[in-house]
Amino acid sequence: MTTTDSTQLGLAEQGLSSTNFEPKLEQRYRYDNIFKALCWIATFSAVFVLAFLVSDFLMDGIPTLSWDFIVSGPSRKPEQAGIWPPLVGTIYLLIITAAVAFPIGVGSGIYLQEFSKDNWFTRFIEINISNLAAVPSIIYGLLGLFVFARVFAFITGGRSVLAGALTLALLILPVIIVATRESLKAIPDSIRMGGMALGATKWQTVRAHVLPPAIPGIMTGTILALSRAIGETAPLIAVGAVAFIPFAPAFSIEGLQSKFSALPIQIFNWVSRPQEEFHAIAASAIIVLMIVLLTMNATAIIIRNKFQRNL
Amino acid sequence: MQSQASPTAVGTQDVFKVENTGYYYGSNLAVRNVNLGIPGNKITSFIGPSGCGKSTVLRCFNRLNDLIPSAHIKGRITYHGVDIYAKEVDATELRRRIGMVFQKPNPFPKSIYENIAFGARINGYKGNIDELVEQSLRGAALWDEVKDKLKESGLSLSGGQQQRLCIARAIAIEPEVILMDEPCSALDPISTLRIEELMQELKEKYTIIIVTHNMQQASRVSDMTAFYNAEATDAGGKVGYLVEYDETTKIFQNPAQEATQEYVTGRFG
Numbered sequence: 001m002t003t004t005d006s007t008q009l010g011l012a013e014q015g016l017s018s019t020n021f022e023p024k025l026e027q028r029y030r031y032d033n034i035f036k037a038l039c040w041i042a043t044f045s046a047v048f049v050l051a052f053l054v055s056d057f058l059m060d061g062i063p064t065l066s067w068d069f070i071v072s073g074p075s076r077k078p079e080q081a082g083i084w085p086p087l088v089g090t091i092y093l094l095i096i097t098a099a100v101a102f103p104i105g106v107g108s109g110i111y112l113q114e115f116s117k118d119n120w121f122t123r124f125i126e127i128n129i130s131n132l133a134a135v136p137s138i139i140y141g142l143l144g145l146f147v148f149a150r151v152f153a154f155i156t157g158g159r160s161v162l163a164g165a166l167t168l169a170l171l172i173l174p175v176i177i178v179a180t181r182e183s184l185k186a187i188p189d190s191i192r193m194g195g196m197a198l199g200a201t202k203w204q205t206v207r208a209h210v211l212p213p214a215i216p217g218i219m220t221g222t223i224l225a226l227s228r229a230i231g232e233t234a235p236l237i238a239v240g241a242v243a244f245i246p247f248a249p250a251f252s253i254e255g256l257q258s259k260f261s262a263l264p265i266q267i268f269n270w271v272s273r274p275q276e277e278f279h280a281i282a283a284s285a286i287i288v289l290m291i292v293l294l295t296m297n298a299t300a301i302i303i304r305n306k307f308q309r310n311l
Numbered sequence: 312m313q314s315q316a317s318p319t320a321v322g323t324q325d326v327f328k329v330e331n332t333g334y335y336y337g338s339n340l341a342v343r344n345v346n347l348g349i350p351g352n353k354i355t356s357f358i359g360p361s362g363c364g365k366s367t368v369l370r371c372f373n374r375l376n377d378l379i380p381s382a383h384i385k386g387r388i389t390y391h392g393v394d395i396y397a398k399e400v401d402a403t404e405l406r407r408r409i410g411m412v413f414q415k416p417n418p419f420p421k422s423i424y425e426n427i428a429f430g431a432r433i434n435g436y437k438g439n440i441d442e443l444v445e446q447s448l449r450g451a452a453l454w455d456e457v458k459d460k461l462k463e464s465g466l467s468l469s470g471g472q473q474q475r476l477c478i479a480r481a482i483a484i485e486p487e488v489i490l491m492d493e494p495c496s497a498l499d500p501i502s503t504l505r506i507e508e509l510m511q512e513l514k515e516k517y518t519i520i521i522v523t524h525n526m527q528q529a530s531r532v533s534d535m536t537a538f539y540n541a542e543a544t545d546a547g548g549k550v551g552y553l554v555e556y557d558e559t560t561k562i563f564q565n566p567a568q569e570a571t572q573e574y575v576t577g578r579f580g
Contacts, residue, residue, distance in 0.1 A: 118380055190417035194477070197375060198430035198484060199407030208429060209419045 054290075061283030069284055074244050074266075078277035081270075083285050086261040088248035089161060089241070090230060090292060093262055096165035097172065097229050102222055105173050109180025109218070114206050133174035140171045141238025149239055157257025159240030161249050164260060167239050168232060172225035179221020183214035215307045223300040227293055233264040243269035263289040326351045326488060326518050327372060332386030334367050334376075340544075342367050342551040345386075347537055349488075354510060354519045356529040356559070359539035359574070364551025365522045368539075369490050372520065373409040374402040407434050410481030410517075414493040416473035418465030418480070423448075423457050426465045426476055430484040443483055451479035452509050471502025478509065482517070489513065491521040495528065507532050526575055529559065536562040538571045 072082025108129075116122045144167025149159045156163040187210045195205030243265050249255040263285055270282035325348035334342040342364030349355050349372075357365035370376045371388055374395060388395050395405055407430075419426050427444045436443065444461070448454040453475040457468070465476050474494060481489055491510075495503040510519055510532050523529050529536055537556040541549045555562060555571045566572050573579055 188417070190413060190415060191419060193375065193378070193411075193413065194417040194419065194480075195429075196378065196403075197373060197406055197411035197413075198433070198480065199403050199405075200430070200433045201403055204433050208433075209421070213420050 057283040057286045060280055061285075061287045064280045065284040065287055069281065070288065073246050073248075074261075078275060078281055081278075081281055083263065083266055083288060085245045085248040086243075086263045086266040086285075087288060087292075089164075089260040089262045090264075090289070092161045092249060092255075092260065093165045093168060093236075094226065094230055094292070094296065096162065096256075097168040098222070098226055100166060101169040101172050101176055101225070101229075104169075105176025105222070106180050106218060108173075109177045109184065110206065110211070112177070113181045113184040114210065115202065129174050129177055133178060136234075137171055137232055138234040138238060140167055141235030143167070144170065144235060144239045159259060160257045161260040162256045164236050164239045164241055164262070167235050168229040171232065171235060172229045175225040175228070176218075176222050179225070180214070180218050183217030183221070184210060186217065187214055212307065216304045219300055219304040219307070223297055226300075227297065230293060230296070231264055231289075233268050236262055236265055237268075241265045263292070324351060325349055326391065327520075328387075328389045328392075329368070329371075330387040330389070332368075332371070332384055332388055334364065334371065334384050335382065336379075337381045339546075339548060340550050342539075345553045347553060347556045349518065349520060350535060351487075351518045352514055352516075353534040354514050354521060354532050355535040355537065356533035357520065357522045357537050357539060358524075358526060358529045359551070359554075360541060360579070361524075362549050362551065363539035363541040365537075365539045366492055367551070369492055369520060369522050372488065372490055373406045373411055375406070375411065377402050407484050408486050409488045409490060410484065410486035411490040412474065412477050412481055412492070412494045415497050416470055416477055418468070418473050418476050420464065420466055422462050423465050423468070423476060424461040427480050427483045430480060434484055436484075447479040447483035448476075450482050450513070451475045452505065452512075453479055469502070471498050471505060474498060474502070474506060475509065478506075478513075482513070486517065488518045488520065491519060493522050493524060496524060503528070526563075526577075530563045530575075533559045535559060538562060538566075538568075538574060540570055540574070 069082050070087065071084050072080065073085055075081040112122065112126065112129075116125075144163060145159075148156050148163035148166045152163075156166070191209050192205055195209050196202070200208070241260055241262050243261055245259055245261050249258045249260050267282050267285045267289065270278040270285065273279075327349035329345050329347050329349075332342075332345045333340055334345075345364075345368055357369060359365050367376065371384060372390075372395075376382050376384075384396060390405070390409075393400065419429065421429070424444055427447050428440050431440055431443055445454060445458075448457060453472060456472060457463075457476075460467075465473065468476060474497075478489075478494075495506050498506065507528065510521070513519060521529075521533065535556070536559040538554045539551050540554045541551045544550050555566055555568045557567070562571060563575050566575065
């Protein structure tokens with residue numbers, strides 16, 4: 001600990017003189033404590049706001065949360081309305097987005113970090129990826145609407161789950177690429193040299209020694225990116241998710257190409273209605289969304305820890 | 312590739328020959344005009360002040376410098392008469408024959424067993440890998456210390472043990488030459504002594520080239536010594552060059568060049 005009380009201060013007071021230094025210990029420790037207090041306030045203001053938010057929607061949402069609420073479809077009557085179609089839509093989006101964005105993002109990250117030559121073209125791509133991470137999500141929504149819902153309508157079926165998931169995948173790709181590169185960058189070059197010096201090819205070295213220790217970092221980046229994607233509303237509205245669909249998309253090709261809703265869309269729709277009852281079930285839907293997110297994060301953390309242990 | 316002469320024979324056949332070789336980063340000359348031969352089953356040490364190019368020359372022997380963009384050599388380095396920088400020579404295949412031990416121990420973040428098995432697997436080793444692991448660890452004088460914990464991470468070992476693990480990893484793929492780039496600079500004196508003793512055993516089977524900052528080490532372990540120095544260029548940079556290359560006893564007791572004399576007696580560097 002850096003803190004100390006005044007009785008410990010000063011060998012000078014004990015009779016050991018030092019002429020050229022003026023330690024001002026008391027003052028320095030005071031600054032220590034002030035800085036510590038400021039950091040404490042910063043931490044706990046964030047925790048406080050979060051606790052406030054959570055307790056707020058828990059209080060509003062718990063009374064109307066029931067099994068029926070989860071497995072029912074939409075309704076004009078708030079007491080009969082449920083979230084099954086948007087819940088299935090969200091899970092669908094989650095799976096497809098991860099399945100598309102993870103391999104492409106990690107692949108690009110590995111290529112850029114380990115294999116690409118350092119020339120103007122690579123740097124041009126790097127700058128573009130960094131910029132893409134900063135593009136507002138509504139722009140991705142419009143891009144998705146044009147490319148996935150219109151141009152590739154023969155594959156996606158128009159404004160469908162697939163079009164929405166591909167849009168979200170596009171949205172989080174830059175984040176996954178950057179996270180992958182940063183994780184790989186943290187692996188010391190001596191490991192690569194060691195592998196190559198044994199007569200391993202680049203891929204053998206990366207595959208066996210560089211990628212495994214980087215996986216926890218890659219997973220963390222991917223989890224954060226996916227969490228963001230699943231909470232996104234704007235791009236899904238642009239692509240054409242709707243708040244009122246009577247049936248959940250089926251688990252089939254046709255289901256992929258069907259119209260869809262998602263929890264954030266449903267929540268947004270309900271809170272923008274005048275009736276108080278809809279606000280309450282919106283809070284219930286928020287609880288469900290939070291549970292989906294926490295489950296996903298927990299799964300990813302388990303996978304990450306498994307890799308960490310194996311090192 | 313079996314053409315090495317008996318280690319005791321006079322005029323042992325050189326394993327490596329470096330002829331008029333210069334080393335460049337882009338258009339900058341880093342090391343100029345090196346000429347030397349590396350005799351088989353001997354320990355050759357490269358000494359000299361920082362920036363004189365001794366590590367650079369060492370890394371030419373297994374073409375590890377290929378990994379640095381813009382770096383290239385002019386001249387010829389031959390391994391048993393084969394130009395290793397020729398187009399037909401595959402650097403990956405070359406590196407299987409020329410092992411390397413680095414300055415800082417760099418075991419893979421894997422088990423002790425896997426550290427050694429990796430090189431064997433990727434190079435298509437046809438024998439029994441369990442036996443190879445034991446034999447390599449014995450060769451590196453590490454077996455007794457780790458035989459009960461082969462599944463533990465290589466990073467759990469002490470620095471000196473890690474470096475011997477790296478030596479075991481290098482000899483597991485049956486190289487002919489082992490390059491050592493200041494292998495003891497991160498180790499304490501006792502670990503250093505163990506590595507030096509190990510080197511004396513290893514030279515029965517392998518040719519060793521060692522870069523060292525420690526002149527006592529060079530005089531203790533090596534048969535041949537090359538002294539490199541660096542001088543300022545007109546452009547403001549530094550260029551390394553080989554000052555003198557001879558038997559170690561001669562370099563340390565009766566060198567031909569004055570600069571060598573000054574360096575080995577500790578008057579500069």
